[in-house]
Amino acid sequence: MFGDYEAQRHWQEITLNLPVQEWYFNSSDNNLQYWGLDYPPLTAYHSLLCAYVAEFINPDWVALHTSRGYESDHHKLFMRSTVFIADLMIYIPAVVLYCCYLKETSPRKKIANAFCILLYPGLLLIDYGHFQYNCVSLGLTLWGVLGLSYDWDILGSLAFCLALNYKQMELYHSLPFFCFLLGKCLKKDLKGKGLLLLIKLITTVVAAFALCWLPFFTQLEQTMQVLRRLFPVGRGLFEDKVANFWCSLNVLLKIKSLLSPHTQLMFSFALTFLSLLPACLKLTLQPSLRGFKYALVSCALSFFLFSFQVHEKSILLVSLPVCLILNEVPFMSIWFLLVSTFSMLPLLLKDQLALASVGTTLGFGVACASSFSIFENISEEELQLRSFSVYVRRHIPGFKVPAKMLKTWFLVSVTMMSLLTLTSITVEPPHKLPDLFPVLVCLVSCLHFLLFLIYFNVIILWDHRNGRSQKKIN
């Protein structure tokens, strides 16, 4: 009943009625225990904008204290419309532009691609069902990717800084952006043009942050308090059931009680960075747009699997880059997107979105099946694993990527996910194991994600097309 919807309404109430200095502080008017602000300042400014409109239509919606738990049909329509308008202004144009400028695809394929990306069930269900504004941060990140692909590095990094200042989870994408831009600067020779670009980028980033955080830079205490709200390190390795490595490991080995919180933090830090280091190094030394997109996927996935305090919704941060490579490896991308939606099943069931999630997932499946011929031609070439298998064949002659087996594994995987979905909806769990189904969902999803992590890293590390694309950057 009172979830993210009430949280967003409450933030409109707080930002409208209280001065900026009190937004992130506990006070009699602002009880941080009751959905306190825990996103960076840009979210707060967006809430303020919505609050002005809300006040114009009906002041009862955002009246201080008295509007808590306010629910009415018209208010719901208003709140849902704010998500839709944000989507329409930021995310959808970015997707359409991205697909318009895809190379080597017919106009019909571009439209099909855009259609499938926009139909991705995970984002639809979380933004419009659960209620969030992921479309803003993901959209801004996509604008950043667009900027970087056309060598508008300043604009691209500005867009990404705005995304970062909207939701701190965008830090999952920050390393690929950093490595790609650094790589570009290095390629342009750090003594000349490269240095100039580097300085311009640093200035842009600093200016963007300064502008967003201006009201909070007046006192050090303000800045620290905001940071404390954004990064609650006291909350532990994971909360609730999430399809990442630590939660899955916890089923067999109770690490939460075995290790001290400090050790947990160190382990998670180490494992995260170890897993994304190869891709980032390769991106810095051989920056290419293709490598950048795949690095976005693998870094976000590494963070999701091994990082601290991950929420199941963070899988959306991996899904967006996967949507960007939909036209390159359609089969694996669609598989991943289906698993990512499935991994959020416990959350969606709690929100009574069972019918909506099944309907949108099937719709997405139908759209993809008719747009991409995914069930024919699964070869090494289609999976982008040609250079990898050539390399392996030098050491193990006769090695072949089991491409034909993949179809079978895909069907097994989909069957397993469908069965789990059906049982979660219809059957009551046994008394002794009330969390049986969420845990099973997490375990199955985590296994898939680990395999995908290996797959995407293999593509990045054995990508030999960088040689050709180097000339494009220069």
Place this chain on the structure above:
Amino acid sequence: MAASGAAVRGGGRAFLSLALGVSLLKCLLIPAYYSTDFEVHRNWLAITHSLPVSRWYYEATSEWTLDYPPFFAWFEYTLSHIAKVFDPEMLNIQNLNYASPRTVLFQRFSVIFTDVLFIYSVYECCKCIEGKKAGKELTEKPTFILSVLLLWNFGLLIVDHIHFQYNGFLFGLMLLSVARLFQKRHLEGAFLFAILLHFKHIYLYVAPAYGIYLLRSYCFTADKPDGSVTWSSFSFLRLIALGFIVCFVSALSLGPFIAMPSIFCLWFKPQGPRGFLRCLIVCALSSFMFGWHVHEKAILLAILPMSLLSVGKPQDAAIYLLLTTTGHYSLFPLLFTAPEFPIKVLLMLLFTVYSFSSLKTLFRKEKLLNWMETIYLVGLGPLEICCELVFPFTPWKLKYPFIPLFLTSVYCAAGITYAWFRLSVSMLPGPAVSKAKLQ
């Protein structure tokens, strides 16, 4: 041969995707607002399940007494046996306005499943449309456009799957009978229409078209070269066969007198199945215009068959665009709740934009609508903004709350009347054309 085989397969796959896609959309609409028609059908489930047949039309505990013909009652009776599995409480006549989540789920799913008949009938109708040129892009073929215009018809979606009714399978029966007549399977067509009449008697409005067409074009087995009747070719056998099937069709019933010119044309200058279809649409539209106790949903009776004509000739496409856009907009007052506002606006925009762009592409050499007609249709936008966004904030809302309904009705009446007039004119025989060319 291989290329056409691939094209057929591609077309089949596209049709399946369209059918699946719209069915999933219907599932997503399950939690939406439903009208009192929901309680009507729940009550009928209860009546047919709990009472003996002799009492079905006498039961009056609820205000929504059974007022559809017996086949529909038997349909509800069949459904009630499945309803037992979902929630037996809905079958209790005393449970007025009972709407548990399982009841809603069952009733909504029953509409979605029975739509399978509609999907099949659309498939059959597509087979009757001749493709203009082979080797065209799939999305530009008339069959693809017709599939979208029928399967994703906005009016049918919001009336059946939001407001709640069972028009899908009924229109499926009607379109299937039309398709059979196109395929020269006259007896089947007559049989299907007769069955349809006993499901919902509103289809009596188009019975004259069926009666006259079957009499003229089926019972008289041959025509003179100029298209008029050859009395000697009358086949008694065929008449008896037809009469046997159609004896309860009252061909002269509620026939609105205004529809007479089209009926005369159908007799004196038959133009084959297309002429029959045109006459059917004019009958339906005339009954909508001048009939007794007409519901706004009856406009679908004219819009759906008109889709079949729209992919044939540019003039018909123009009338279709006018009729459909205006007709669909006239259904807006049915969904007056706040949560359904974005659904109806977005679905309507989707359907309207698609119908305009696809028909314009199909008939790209001709100009479909003139400036007056375009301005009229564009005017629907400001009308909607005034009625639903601006008016609620004005002081007149309390004093004259029916102004939006009044404006909507009058504005749409103008468009529908104009479309009816143009359609009637298109029925009139042109200069002498050989029968072979018309058929």
